[in-house]
Every structure is written in C-alpha cells, then in structure tokens.
Amino acid sequence: MIEEVLKRNNINLTKRVIERIKKATDAEEVSNTINFLMCQLNISASAIENYPDILRNNWESIRNNYEKLKEWKVEKLDHDTLLPILAVPKEQLEEIYFYALSEYGRQAILDCPFILSVSEKRLQEVEQVVEGYPTDTVFLVASSKHNPEEIENILKMCQGQGLEITRVLLNRTAREIEGIQDICSKYHLPLKESFFYKHPNELDNTAGCIKDEYGEEYVTPSIVVYDRGHLQRMFAYIRAKKCLELVQKDPSILRLSLDELIDREIVIREKGESFTVQNEEGEEVFHPILNMSRKEYLEIKKQVLGKKGSQK
Amino acid sequence: MELNIEKIIELYGENSVYILKENIDEISKNLGFLEMLGFEDTLDILECYPYLFLKEPSVFQEKVKGLMQKLGVESIEKLSNNMSLWGDICD
Numbered sequence: 021m022i023e024e025v026l027k028r029n030n031i032n033l034t035k036r037v038i039e040r041i042k043k044a045t046d047a048e049e050v051s052n053t054i055n056f057l058m059c060q061l062n063i064s065a066s067a068i069e070n071y072p073d074i075l076r077n078n079w080e081s082i083r084n085n086y087e088k089l090k091e092w093k094v095e096k097l098d099h100d101t102l103l104p105i106l107a108v109p110k111e112q113l114e115e116i117y118f119y120a121l122s123e124y125g126r127q128a129i130l131d132c133p134f135i136l137s138v139s140e141k142r143l144q145e146v147e148q149v150v151e152g153y154p155t156d157t158v159f160l161v162a163s164s165k166h167n168p169e170e171i172e173n174i175l176k177m178c179q180g181q182g183l184e185i186t187r188v189l190l191n192r193t194a195r196e197i198e199g200i201q202d203i204c205s206k207y208h209l210p211l212k213e214s215f216f217y218k219h220p221n222e223l224d225n226t227a228g229c230i231k232d233e234y235g236e237e238y239v240t241p242s243i244v245v246y247d248r249g250h251l252q253r254m255f256a257y258i259r260a261k262k263c264l265e266l267v268q269k270d271p272s273i274l275r276l277s278l279d280e281l282i283d284r285e286i287v288i289r290e291k292g293e294s295f296t297v298q299n300e301e302g303e304e305v306f307h308p309i310l311n312m313s314r315k316e317y318l319e320i321k322k323q324v325l326g327k328k329g330s331q332k
Numbered sequence: 333m334e335l336n337i338e339k340i341i342e343l344y345g346e347n348s349v350y351i352l353k354e355n356i357d358e359i360s361k362n363l364g365f366l367e368m369l370g371f372e373d374t375l376d377i378l379e380c381y382p383y384l385f386l387k388e389p390s391v392f393q394e395k396v397k398g399l400m401q402k403l404g405v406e407s408i409e410k411l412s413n414n415m416s417l418w419g420d421i422c423d
Contacts, residue, residue: 070353098357156388187358188351188386212423214383217344217351242419245383247345272416275380277342313412314376 025051029058031065037072044076052079057103061086067099074103082106085113089136092117097133104137115140124155132159146171157185164190177201181211189216196220203227212241226251234264242271253278263296266306273306284309284317290324335375340382352382361389365396370408380415384422395421 022038025047031054033041041050056079057063068074074082085106089095094117097105105113119140120129129135132155135143146162149171153161161171174197178185192200199220204211207227215223226248230238234255243251254274258264267273276284285295288307299305309320340348352359359378362385366374378385387395399421400407411417 100354100356184387184391186386186388187355191354214423217348217383217386219347222345222347241423245422246343250343270416272380272419275343275415277339280339308413311414311416313373313415315373316412 022047022050025054029054029065031068031072033069033072041072041075045078049079050075053077053082056083061102063099063103067103070100071103071107074107077107081110084110088113088117094129094133094136101134101137105133108137108139112139116143119143128155128159132156134163135159138162150175153185160185160187160190166190166194170194173197177211183211183213186213186216189213192216199224207231207236207239207244209239209241209244212245214241214245217245222248230255234259237268240268240271243267243274246274250274250277254281257281261295263304263306266296266304270306270311273310276310281310283321287317287321287324333373333375336379339379343379344382348382351386355386358387358389358392359385362387362392365389365393369396369400371411377415377418381418381422384418 022042026033026038053075054068057068057074058065085108088110089097089102089105108116113136116136116138117129120135120143138159143158143162145168146158149168150158150161153175161175164171166174173194174190175185177183177197178189183189189197196219197216200215200223201211203209203220203224204215206224209215209227218226223244226246227239227244229248230244230251233252238255251274255264255267257278258267258273273281284307288295288309293307295307295310296304297307309317312320337349340352363374363378366377371377384395385392399411399417402420403410403417
C-alpha cells in the first residue's frame with residue numbers, strides 16, 4: 021500500500037494527492053523512489069511533501085536524470101529546484117539541456133538551473149514573445165504557467181508600470197493580475213510589485229477596511245502590504261496615542277509587532293521620554309527607539325533597564 | 333538568532349510564509365550578500381521587510397548598493413539606527 025510506504029517515511033500527503041500517485045504508479049515504485057531520494061540524495065520528507073508529483077515518476081528515470089545532471093556538472097541544486105528537474109521525462113531533459121546550452125550557454129543554465137524542468141518546445145514558444153529580454157527573464161517566463169497571449173499582456177503591463185518581472189508576479193494567474201490592477205484603480209494606488217505577494221481578495225479587503233475605518237489617506241502601498249489584522253491592532257493602539265497621522269509619513273513603525281511596539285514604549289517611558297518627539301526641523305515624529313534595529317534596541321534596553329535595576 | 337516566522341505571519345499574513353518558502357534560494361543569496369557587507373542581524377531586516385528579499389539577487393544587490401551610496405559614510409550604522417530607511421527600497 022502506498023499509504024504504508026508514505027507513513028513509514030513520515031511523508032504526509034492529502035488523500036487527493038495519494039489518489040493521483042496511485043493512478044500513475046504502484047507502492048513498490050514509490051518505495052524505490054523514496055529510498056533513492058531520501059537515502060542517496062538526502063532529500064527530506066518535507067521537500068517531497070512540497071513536490072509530491074515526483075512520486076508519480078519511474079524511479080529509474082529519476083536516477084537517470086540525476087546521473088545526467090552529475091555528468092553535465094549541474095550540481096548543488098536546492099531541493100525545490102532539483103525535484104522538478106528529476107521529474108521530467110529523460111528525453112525531455114536532454115533536449116532542453118542541449119538546446120539551452122547551444123542558445124544561451126552553460127553559465128545561463130548554472131545561473132537559472134530551473135530551466136531544465138521546462139520542455140524545449142515551451143521555451144521556444146516563449147522565446148517568440150519575449151524577444152529582447154534578458155536570459156533570466158526569458159527562463160522565468162518559460163517556467164511560468166502562462167500561455168503566450170497572457171505573457172504578452174503581463175510583459176506589457178510590467179513595462180507600462182515599470183515593474184520587474186519576478187517569479188512571484190508570474191505565479192499569479194492572468195485573472196489575479198487583472199484583479200490587482202482593478203484594485204489599484206479602485207483605490208487610486210500605483211501598481212507595486214509588493215501587491216502581487218497578496219491575493220487580490222486579501223488586498224481588496226485590507227485596502228477597503230483601512231479606507232472605511234481610517235480614511236483613504238491611509239491606503240498607501242507601504243501600508244496595505246501588511247496583514248489586515250495587524251493593521252487594525254496597530255492603528256487602534258497608535259490612534260489611542262493620538263498620533264495616527266504620523267503613520268502616513270513614517271509607516272515603518274508597522275514593521276514592529278504590537279508586542280514589540282509596547283516593549284519599546286516601556287523603555288521609552290523608563291527613559292522619561294514620550295512616544296513622539298520633535299525632530300531637528302521641529303516636526304513631530306515617532307521616538308527614534310521605535311525605528312532602531314533589534315540589535316541597537318536591545319543594547320539600549322539593557323542600558324536603560326539595567327540602570328533602573330542598579331538604582332533600586 | 334532564529335528567524336521569527338510567527339512575527340512574519342502576524343505582520344504579513346499566513347500566505348507570506350508560503351511565498352518565502354517558494355523563494356528560499358533568492359532569500360539565502362540576499363541574506364548572504366548583506367552579511368558580506370557587514371550587516372550583523374540580517375534576520376531582523378528579513379522579518380521586517382520579507383518581500384524585499386524576494387527580489388532577484390542582482391536586483392537586490394543593485395538596490396542595496398544604491399541605498400548605501402545615497403546614505404554615504406557609515407551607511408550600515410545609519411541603516412541599523414533607522415530601520416525606516418529600508419522602506420526606500422521596498423515597493
């Protein structure tokens with residue numbers, strides 16, 4: 021039973037994934053694959069859980085791909101890159117390797133080894149629409165799931181908005197990318213790369229909640245990138261201190277958790293100072309302790325609380 | 333120091349951790365670059381601005397170098413005393 025093999029190796033997969041594996045192979049094959057991956061390549065159970073499709077493959081084909089990578093000296097790959105390469109049919113791996121080698125050179129493969137999990141046909145299809153782009157972008161686009169028409173639209177959008185083409189952006193579906201563009205129009209936000217780290221619904225909820233509860237002036241890229249719950253907790257706390265408007269000018273205070281903020285506030289109070297101070301230009305700003313790195317802050321905390329301890 | 337995953341989840345939501353996990357290669361390279369420059373608590377910077385570390389290493393290096401150049405002498409000290417300065421290269 022495949023379930024027993026997985027249990028024996030502490031690999032936890034959903035029923036749906038196990039069913040998919042069962043359709044492709046049997047327990048003996050899965051056991052051989054796991055032995056090879058875990059015992060010979062030192063791949064962890066959690067890496068296999070992240071890429072369970074590897075278990076649908078024939079283990080000899082996996083071993084063959086691994087031997088090929090060794091022969092080509094494409095080694096020391098992280099497991100998230102390695103597993104999808106090991107999973108491709110062996111003929112496909114040879115085709116893409118020699119094609120990429122002749123068209124882009126060995127260094128390009130070493131810089132972006134993930135290209136070896138893509139088929140030659142797919143790379144050639146993408147090449148038609150990414151002419152003039154650097155090799156790493158061509159490879160990134162080729163490893164995405166978008167069709168050529170979607171790729172053209174994404175590239176146009178990125179060019180128009182001055183956005184870099186990143187893996188995170190390409191991981192979004194064409195519909196999600198459109199959704200994020202719509203949200204930016206709705207809240208008059210410039211389109212930023214960081215928005216693609218959120219699901220459009222999440223971004224919409226965060227921006228909507230901040231706009232309704234605190235006003236549109238707080239709906240800025242550096243604020244809505246945070247989780248809605250965190251923003252609600254921090255905004256409520258800072259508003260109670262009657263200095264919420266400072267968040268617009270200096271949203272970096274939001275990089276602290278509420279517990280960290282309160283901890284720093286205690287130290288500020290111990291120093292006999294207040295949450296906000298006047299800067300050299302006479303403007304009200306957050307106390308510098310709130311902007312310090314953890315290391316700097318812990319040193320100050322030690323000094324302040326240590327002094328207090330010795331006074332006692 | 334260990335990476336405080338709980339803090340990242342609290343600040344950026346559950347999904348952020350999956351995104352970081354998917355891009356662990358870029359993150360390691362970018363952390364290594366900051367360490368090479370002499371930053372001591374690089375995990376603090378990662379916990380505060382995790383999405384900055386998802387940039388391609390060449391883009392990340394260009395941005396950090398640009399920021400340090402803008403800050404001039406003792407830029408590492410300035411960036412440690414004022415974490416808000418990192419916000420200039422996060423978008």
